[in-house]
Amino acid sequence: NAGVTQTPKFQVLKTGQSMTLQCAQDMNHEYMSWYRQDPGMGLRLIHYSVGAGITDQGEVPNGYNVSRSTTEDFPLRLLSAAPSQTSVYFCASRQLGTGAFNSPLHFGNGTRLTVT
Amino acid sequence: GQSLEQPSEVTAVEGAIVQINCTYQTSGFYGLSWYQQHDGGAPTFLSYNGLDGLEETGRFSSFLSRSDSYGYLLLQELQMKDSASYFCAVRNYGQNFVFGPGTRLSVLP
Numbered sequence: 001n002a003g004v005t006q007t008p009k010f011q012v013l014k015t016g017q018s019m020t021l022q023c024a025q026d027m028n029h030e031y032m033s034w035y036r037q038d039p040g041m042g043l044r045l046i047h048y049s050v051g052a053g054i055t056d057q058g059e060v061p062n063g064y065n066v067s068r069s070t071t072e073d074f075p076l077r078l079l080s081a082a083p084s085q086t087s088v089y090f091c092a093s094r095q096l097g098t099g100a101f102n103s104p105l106h107f108g109n110g111t112r113l114t115v116t
Numbered sequence: 117g118q119s120l121e122q123p124s125e126v127t128a129v130e131g132a133i134v135q136i137n138c139t140y141q142t143s144g145f146y147g148l149s150w151y152q153q154h155d156g157g158a159p160t161f162l163s164y165n166g167l168d169g170l171e172e173t174g175r176f177s178s179f180l181s182r183s184d185s186y187g188y189l190l191l192q193e194l195q196m197k198d199s200a201s202y203f204c205a206v207r208n209y210g211q212n213f214v215f216g217p218g219t220r221l222s223v224l225p
Contacts, residue, residue, distance in 0.1 A: 106161075
């Protein structure tokens with residue numbers, strides 16, 4: 001099983017450029033989310049989705065867009081990259097529904113983004 | 117608001133026992149989870165406590181006291197491979213998790 005797959009693994013952008021971080025999962029999980037991880041700050045939620053066609057903002061959504069057209073895919077778009085968006089980005093998914101009350105998050109391997 | 121507190125670093129020797137504490141303040145609470153992350157890797161799930169008490173999984177145990185908004189992760193018979201960062205996380209009344217800042221555990225030979 002592939003689990004949660006993120007691409008690319010590394011990316012360098014110049015200020016003002018845009019790009020899309022890809023995330024796909026093959027576990028049929030309804031819930032998908034994006035986190036950013038910065039030193040000493042843990043994981044902070046950017047956006048999340050509880051199913052195809054449904055997205056919502058997390059703790060730090062500014063500068064990012066998401067869409068969820070299928071259950072499997074949850075891309076994260078940086079509209080105009082800024083140095084403050086230099087971070088490690090993780091996509092995570094989990095099962096929802098009855099019997100999945102305490103289902104854990106499954107993380108991808110991360111995308112390391114540098115904005116110069 | 118929601119916040120979690122953990123020690124930033126803990127150091128112990130191989131074979132020892134170490135406890136990593138977590139205190140939390142959240143607007144809702146559906147349980148406390150623990151995740152492990154090795155350098156350069158992805159967080160991976162270790163344990164979950166929905167009710168007060170101790171949960172044991174091999175060398176790892178996790179404890180929760182909801183009345184004290186407090187939990188801990190206990191690692192026994194430490195091994196070098198346990199050197200990693202450990203995060204506590206609270207699931208609030210939605211589907212989302214709020215993570216603590218992480219505790220970096222260094223295991224010395």
